Amino acid sequence: MKGYLGIDVGSVSTNLVVIDEEGRVLVNLYLRTRGQPIKAVQDGMRHVEQELSGSDIEICGVGTTGSARTLTGVIVGADTVKNEITAHAVAASHLVPDVQTVLEIGGQDSKIILLRDGIVVDFAMNTVCAAGTGSFLDHQAARLNIAIEEFGTLALQSTGPVRIAGRCSVFAESDMIHKQQMGHTFPDIISGLCDALVRNYLNNVGKGKDILSPVVFQGGVAANAGIRAAFEKALGLKVIVPEYFSVMGAIGAAMLAKSAVREKQETLFRGFAISEMEYQASSFECQGCPNLCEIVNITVDDEVLARWGGRCGKWETLRKTG
Amino acid sequence: MKISFPYMGTSHIAISYLLSGLGHEVIYPPAPTKKTLSLGVQYAPEFACLPFKILLGTYLEAVEAGADSLVTSGGFGPCRAGYYGELHKRILHDLGYPVEMLVLEPPLRAPVDFYRRVSRLVRPQTSWSNFYRIFRIGWEKLRTLDNLEARLHELRPLTLSQKYLTAAYEQGLEGVRAAQTVDTVKVAGAEAIVEMGNVPLDMTRKPLRIGIIGEIYVVLEPFANHDIEKILGEMGCYIHRSIFLTNWTRDNTLIDGEKDVRASAVPYLNQLVGGHGQNSIGETVRYAENGYDGVIQLAPFTCIPEIVAKSIMPTISRDKGIPVLTLFLDEQTGRAGIETRLEAFLDLLRQKRMQQEAS
Structure with a gap:
């Protein structure tokens, strides 16, 4: 049976899924990137291989997305390398066919995607500020010594949320500390934080957008029941969290791989053996001009697979020299 | 005078000619690099915008290289850039560079002042006929x-x-x-x-046609906008930039122009909001009416005129059916974020075009 692999390597998590010809999810995996995208991808590939062993599924196409999509694409041999906005939209409209609004909050970025009749008509993504994304929630959970998984449910126990400044995570943190020192309870503070983050999201990326139902909420932060509830309260709409909310980017990448392979009839997939290869990422500072670009080399067995990071392009053109 | 000036796109070729032709020793401004940006960020107020910081870095590199005078443009209206020349001068003086700053204000708004300052550039060395x-x-x-x-x-796209x-x-x-x-x-x-x-x-090829609008410095200087025109051109898009220095200089110096663009803006924004805010609105309307596929707005982070313009964009998008992507630019030199947004925007525009062609 044919399977398609989608890999989404983000700032915080690395997700892999395998879908079948009908787009059903056969394998799904959520790992932490921990600052080592190559290792995370290799670990993930090992897991996927194990899960598939004994089945007759053959990987016929691979797609990558997320902020490390180019790097990952080189390592696994991707048939398509696609930005995460398109990937998320593809997955959402596959799982909720009439979706009109996608709210997505990941580790470092948040986006809103508007679809009409299955086509993306508008989107926005945070640009210079990552306030209110997953890594900030992670940080707050760690500071309060609460497991991130319980963070959201705690918010639901609140009887009177306090007001937290949500425009900047530094302001939010000091506001939380002030309120905590005044004696407010955890649930009230966390619930206030959820309200603040949702307010900031809707005012920042959601500004001026027509948020119409059905609304799908996905990305790692969709696990947080407090944020979900705050969205429903602020929008006055039901918010759908799809079953595979945390790996939607990977599902989108797999679906894009499926259509890419249908067109060209072959895959560039390098096989599961890549999880055992020695990939080396090294970098150096180019001294060619005062830009001092940080050039990254990806090598396997002394062969340069790819190179990037320069402004002028002179290093990129040396691709595949080995 | 050992004179230098701000670096903006390719204009340095003409400006350096002009200044050296007038008999000044020109200290060539270095093209902005990460080092320029770091210098600017170090000595600028934290809340100043990106153009202020890159320019300050450029000036610091120029005075280090021996410049004793700097010539720059001023401006009127609510945008704080009108005050930047003065603020740059004070910062440079505080840092121990007694540099002379010649801020050229638009001549129609302040003819006497303009004449006096241009005289400073012309008279000591040469004649008015030269x-x-x-x-x-x-x-x-x-x-x-x-x-x-x-x-x-x-x-580029072809x-x-x-x-x-x-x-x-x-x-x-x-x-x-x-x-x-x-x-x-x-x-x-x-x-x-x-x-x-x-x-x-x-x-x-039938390239997507995209209009580039926004604040003048980040639109014109590739270092500030991550070479966006080159990236888009190589991704196969035809780019029309709303601002060219000669249009801009022509309109602001000789005749009080830009009238058409501003007239197009009036139904949405009927007054000046400083900088290129009103132009951004008018230009978006014009691009939509001329069948462009999309518009990209470039703005320095915290730029008030462009924030005002951005908040009006959804209405124009809806009325005229033109998608607009706003990119706020700041200190970040990583390009991946910009590329992600551009890729997604092009996907959106392609799908829209396919849908239009199908119907």
């Missing part, structure tokens, strides 16, 4: 540079060799730099246009 001669050549250079760049934007096209373009810049009369500038420009046209093209 100034007129040099100014004409400098102006021709500026116009030719703009023409070459506009042509480059047209050819060319079969980005490398040859870039080489032909850069050779053209060199020709314009070397020319010493109005006629030779024209010849150099014409030759470059021919040379660029000789690079093989694929005329069957």
